[in-house]
Amino acid sequence: MAKKEVVAMLLAGGQGKRLKGLTKSLAKPAVYFGGTYRIIDFPLSNCSNSGIDTVGVLTQYEPLVLHSYIGIGSDWDLDRKNGGVYVLPPHEREDGSSWYRGTADAIYRNLNFIEQFDPEHVLILSGDHIYKMDYEKMLQYHKEKDADCTISVIDVPLEEASRFGLLNTHDDYRIYEFEEKPPEPKSTLASMGIYLFKWDVLKRFLIQDEQQASTSYDFGKDIIPLLLENEKSLYAYPFEGYWKDVGTIHSLWESNMDLLDEETPFNLNDPDWRIYTRNPNQPAQYISPSAKVRNCIISEGSVVHGEVKHSVLFYGIEVGENSSVTDSVIMPKVKIGQNVRIHKAIIAEGLVIPDGVHLSPAPEDESDILLVDQEELERQLLEGMTSKA
């Protein structure tokens, strides 16, 4: 393998428990977003657009969909002879086998993979954030600072800061302290989970950390503190722009809704920064004479007879006559019958919503979002039948 300046390692093994029914048989990075994408499209497209052509994708939980989705990486221009995308599940070795025990362990177990490219730097990414970022610029910054590790940070409101891993820095952004979800935050610089390391430094500390009995094999909890302890030079790289952790049903819904603003903070239509995805190849969408479509996103292959307002519709969806979809996200290939009302809901892929069904969160939790998967749909239908009887 020819030498590479940067190798990216994308952590995509997470289950995403807080996404409940959406990740029952799907790893979180494979969850749908924005009408035609999956979450992992964003870091992969960022790599492709930033000129990073060597990406290892570390998978573990429910990998089938993710593996077949990534394929040979051609949709992200990552089907290369030298480099390209590599899917890296946990594997057995001479000294035994185990699942990836944490983010740092996952990288440690793939030292040989990285080593073949003899890189100067390794970029660690996670597969559960929605954002567009030019990693090339971060690399420039990292090199200018001659940092051992650069952590991308975003300024968050002080009242929300204690939800994040926070970095306390000097004026020149040199990091002197890392605090995981502190009750009394000293700064508002939240880690985005994007780390750029000098490879020789990372390698040394991964090996060292692996030998410690007390480690939890985690970048945030173990590796970063270890680097600080050893007085390595760590810098925060301030990122400005849209960034969203879509780890919960509410944040996933909210992030989809953000796309609907006329002046959206997150433009998917930027010709200079395309988001690539596996194309489902569906015909143009059909909006019927009876349809009303306003303030929404609809993808190809959908057929709309009813009303769609302030919602995101994926591809291959049918919305029947006199049905309305408001403030909702409808995943691919959902068939919505006639006289259906859907409000503030996320409907999981491929569900068939029978005529006349109403789906919305219970009135007492109006702020919340109703997640409808097969189980929930059956429960609602049963409830509807008993309430009528």
Added chain:
Amino acid sequence: MKPLIGVINLDHELEELKELTYFRCGAAVPYAGRYRLIDFVLSNMMNAGIESIGVFVRRKYRSLMDHLGDGKPWDLDRKHGGMFILPPDWNDPTDTSQGDLQHFHNNLDFFRRGSGQYVVHAGSRHVTKADLQDVYRYHMSKGADVTLVCKKVDKLLPEHDACVKVEDDGNGNVVDIHQSADHPNIYTEIFIMEKELFLRQVQRCIAHGESHFFRDVIQKNPDGLNIAAYAYDGYHAVINSIDSYYRNSLELLNSGLYEQLFKEQPVQTKIKYEAPAKYLDSAEVKHSLLANGCIVGGEVEDSILFRGVHVAKGAKIKGSIIMQKCYIGEGAVLENVILDKDVKLSGGQTLIGDPSNPYILAKSTII
């Protein structure tokens, strides 16, 4: 062994679509919101498992080649077989052949190397969803030398005038091939024939100084070939004039036809990475087809919008076909208009055509 080898013969196709064929051949004309005409025949061949396809092109094929690429969307990027774009190549000064016969003759290697035993021939002007495996099975069961795929139309339309008509004896045996205006059984330019017979006929016709395979071998039938007719009853549109292009495109808005064309098997096309269509709060859209990448702030009715079209607030579009990446400025009014790719209309423009004679703007026009 794969039985079929595909021939997409664009050799005789005329550039009949005025402005739309100024810069491209007919096969590359955009259709149905996100496709090109050739996608339909290619997808039919793909769905029939055909792995070796020769595309015989003659003129204006730059945009066609750009569209077809390495054939990946149709699964034709293969080690064995795959897609071959075959432009004319006249190097042999002693070669006296002409027309599509010359084309076939000069590309004998394509036929010889392809593993199929039967040739499926098609053009790009007839948009169909013909099941070519079924046609092949029919051809074998009839024991015919040639099987022509025919569509009996309920109503003869102006575009059918120029089409070849096929008369059969009621049992699928062809008794006459002619061009009379009032016969409803239309030849779709799809036929199946054994490869060896096909190549023998090519050589024989060249020796006789002929130039047109269908006319000189099948229609005139000097060798008394046994010709069968396969009755196709799915979606069918003939695109050979602006009128037929415009009318057949907008007919897709009647959902029955949209479903016929797209329901069972997907139609493959060149992959683009566009965001889904976005409808602003001011959008009023009904009875229309829209592709991904569109941003709509105005009114759209009875129309087709291709990928990446922007319709500004206050613009009104009715009965129109707007191709890829057009921009329609604020307050513009379009009725019965065809805009080719990349047309930019500044605000306040009014363009009104007649449904029987739509107003066309050529590619990249800026007004």
